[in-house]
Amino acid sequence: MPWLRHFALFVVFVAALLKPAAAGAFVSAPDAGSQARVGAFELVAATLVRPASAATCGLHEGIGPAYDENASGYRFAAGGGLGRLRSIGPSTWESSGGLVYGPDKVFGNRVQHVLAHTVPDATKPMHSVFNVGRNQVLGLVDEAWSMRGAAVAGDPGAFVVPMGRAVGTAGETAVRIVVRPGTSQIITAYPVVP
Numbered sequence: 001m002p003w004l005r006h007f008a009l010f011v012v013f014v015a016a017l018l019k020p021a022a023a024g025a026f027v028s029a030p031d032a033g034s035q036a037r038v039g040a041f042e043l044v045a046a047t048l049v050r051p052a053s054a055a056t057c058g059l060h061e062g063i064g065p066a067y068d069e070n071a072s073g074y075r076f077a078a079g080g081g082l083g084r085l086r087s088i089g090p091s092t093w094e095s096s097g098g099l100v101y102g103p104d105k106v107f108g109n110r111v112q113h114v115l116a117h118t119v120p121d122a123t124k125p126m127h128s129v130f131n132v133g134r135n136q137v138l139g140l141v142d143e144a145w146s147m148r149g150a151a152v153a154g155d156p157g158a159f160v161v162p163m164g165r166a167v168g169t170a171g172e173t174a175v176r177i178v179v180r181p182g183t184s185q186i187i188t189a190y191p192v193v194p
Contacts, residue, residue, distance in 0.1 A: 081096060081139065082095070082096055082097050082138075082139040082142035082143055082146075083095060083096065083097070083136070083137070083138035083139025083140070083141070083142050084096040084138075085101070085111070085138070088100070091103045091108075091109060093109070093111060095138055095141070095142050096142060097141070097142025097143070097145050097146055098142075098145065098184050099141065099142065099145055099177075099179070099184050099185075099186045100183070100184050100185045100186065101114075101186055102185055110186050110187065110188070111138070113187075113188055114137060114138065114141060114186070114188060114189050114190075115134055115137060117129055117130055117137070117188075117189070117190040117191070118130050118132075118133070118134045118137055120169075127190075128168050128169075128170065128172055128190045128191045128192060129168060129169045129170075129191070130167060130168060130169070130190070130191055131166060131167060131168055131169045131191070132167070140163075140167060140175065141175060141177065141186075141189045143163075144159075144161040144163060144175035144177055144189070145159075145161075145177055145184075147161050147163075148161050148177065149161070151181075156181040156182070157178055157179050157180055157181040157182075157187070158176060158177070158178050159176070159177045159178075159179075160174050160175075160176050160192060160194055161174055161175050161176075161177065162174045162194050163175060167191045168190075168191025168192070169191075170191075171193075172191035172192050172193050173193065173194060174191070174192050174193065174194040175189055175190070175191060175192070176189065176190055176191075176192040177189045
């Protein structure tokens with residue numbers, strides 16, 4: 001009965017339009033009203049149209065169910081804690097730790113740039129890999145950012161933060177975070193040996 005799915009989607013869409021505050025529980029964004037409606041609609045639409053699973057309900061693999069996807073494909077934080085993202089503008093996200101992830105020419109967004117360090121890349125001679133899952137990397141980077149000290153000598157945008165534990169698959173125990181100097185606009189982050 002395909003008409004039943006369409007009717008259910010219509011009801012959810014109308015409910016989201018009439019009551020954006022309820023859908024806003026998923027969203028923390030400057031224009032939360034409109035994005036909340038889109039987020040709630042997509043979340044329910046994906047559940048009704050496709051089988052319910054982490055891969056098919058609008059949840060990025062490895063990011064986890066604490067996030068609700070909006071139309072641009074990124075997540076809004078559903079709760080507190082490090083590593084949560086909120087939209088602060090077009091293609092720009094701020095983590096709960098204060099790092100700003102903007103556009104990236106190669107990866108599309110700096111979030112994806114950092115997440116590229118969760119899998120090996122044989123095409124790059126120097127490419128370190130975090131030893132935590134994709135759903136934990138942004139939290140780890142936020143944790144490192146909160147522990148940072150002085151910038152690397154001669155490079156005011158680079159910070160090497162000893163974590164006191166292994167954070168890379170090759171035994172690296174520090175995180176190198178590169179930001180635009182004098183800002184929290186992240187360029188990349190990856191595990192290193194201090």
